[in-house]
Amino acid sequence: MRNLFLAAMLLLATPAAAADAKPIVDNSTGVKFDPVVTAEGTQYRCLGAGVRKVFLFKAYAVTYCLEAAKVDDAIVPYLKKSHGSAKGDALAEALEDDQRFFDQLAAAPGDKLVVMRLVRDISKDQIAGAFRDSLSGVLSKAQVDKLIDTIPGDAKDGQKILLHSHGDRLVIDIAGNAKTIEDREIAARLWRVWLGPDSPTPSLKASIAELISRQAAQ
Numbered sequence: 001m002r003n004l005f006l007a008a009m010l011l012l013a014t015p016a017a018a019a020d021a022k023p024i025v026d027n028s029t030g031v032k033f034d035p036v037v038t039a040e041g042t043q044y045r046c047l048g049a050g051v052r053k054v055f056l057f058k059a060y061a062v063t064y065c066l067e068a069a070k071v072d073d074a075i076v077p078y079l080k081k082s083h084g085s086a087k088g089d090a091l092a093e094a095l096e097d098d099q100r101f102f103d104q105l106a107a108a109p110g111d112k113l114v115v116m117r118l119v120r121d122i123s124k125d126q127i128a129g130a131f132r133d134s135l136s137g138v139l140s141k142a143q144v145d146k147l148i149d150t151i152p153g154d155a156k157d158g159q160k161i162l163l164h165s166h167g168d169r170l171v172i173d174i175a176g177n178a179k180t181i182e183d184r185e186i187a188a189r190l191w192r193v194w195l196g197p198d199s200p201t202p203s204l205k206a207s208i209a210e211l212i213s214r215q216a217a218q
Contacts, residue, residue, distance in 0.1 A: 024049045024063055024211070028203060031061035031117045036068065039164045040171065043068045044113040047105070048211045050204025052116075054126075060116040060161070062204055064194055070110030075212065078104050088217050095209035099197050102205055106191040113164040114194060122155045134193040134200070139185060147186050152177040163190065 023032040026049040037044045044065035052059045066074055078101060079091075086094050095101050128148040135144050152174045155161055159175040165187040171180050181187075194201050 024207075026051050026061035026063075026203070026207070029058055029061045029117075029119050031119070033061075033063040033115060033117075037065060037113060037115060039113060039162060039173075040166060042111050042113075042164070042166060044111070044164070045071045046113075046115070047071075048204055048207030048209075050201045050207050052201050058119050059122060060118045060120075062114060062116045062194060062201055064105070064191070064204060064208065065113040065115070066105070066108055067110030067112070070108060073110075074105060074108035079212075079216070088213060091216060092210045092213035095213060096206050102195040102199075102208075105208070106195040107188065111165045111167070112191055113162065114191070116161040116163075118155050118157050118159050118161070120157050124151050124154050127151050127155070130200070131193065134196065134198070135189070138189045138192050138196075143183060143186055146181065146183060147190070150179045150181040152179050165190075 021035040024035055024046050025032050028051040031049070033046055033049050035046050037046060045068040046063045046065040049061060049063045051061050082098070082101070083091055083094055128151060131147055132144055135147070139147070147170075150170075150172050152172060155174050161175075162171070162173040164171050164173075168184040168187050169180055169182050170187045170190065171178055193199075194204055199205060
């Protein structure tokens with residue numbers, strides 16, 4: 001049974017299988033994301049979708065993606081070691097409560113991508129404030145300031161923001177206006193904004209847990 005479980009995970013982790021999958025939907029906003037996204041020649045596999053709220057207002061829908069060729073390395077060994085006997089709803093609930101799992105995804109080998117679809121206008125200052133709040137305990141003040149200086153500008157309702165890493169390089173792209181930063185720690189640690197223990201997007205983490213558990217059962 002365990003071998004079948006792992007085989008299913010490995011199959012679903014491949015770009016070809018992901019390309020045949022349905023769009024990933026944030027249920028709160030209805031925004032749909034492609035399960036596979038290519039940015040600057042790197043193919044990413046997206047793992048779930050959620051929403052970022054500011055007080056009671058929805059700001060953006062978001063998906064978190066890993067370099068497609070590295071997905072099995074990030075997920076399969078961890079599931080085998082920590083959740084080998086769980087499946088279905090039990091596995092989804094266990095993963096949602098397992099911060100070590102999300103730390104594993106945030107620090108996984110390979111490049112990473114976050115896609116945000118705006119559902120209201122967000123200023124550069126608001127984006128900067130979110131980075132400061134989420135990364136102050138992870139990066140130095142100088143690194144946070146360096147990241148903020150790379151933000152291209154304001155983002156408008158309906159626009160798409162892409163943040164994607166390629167080795168030590170991070171690209172911030174707001175509706176086609178892109179800027180690049182070279183910093184190993186920033187490119188490695190930025191993803192804790194969405195996957196860390198104080199994540200402002202808990203629905204994203206719940207979606208990742210549910211999607212992975214559902215695929216494991218197929």
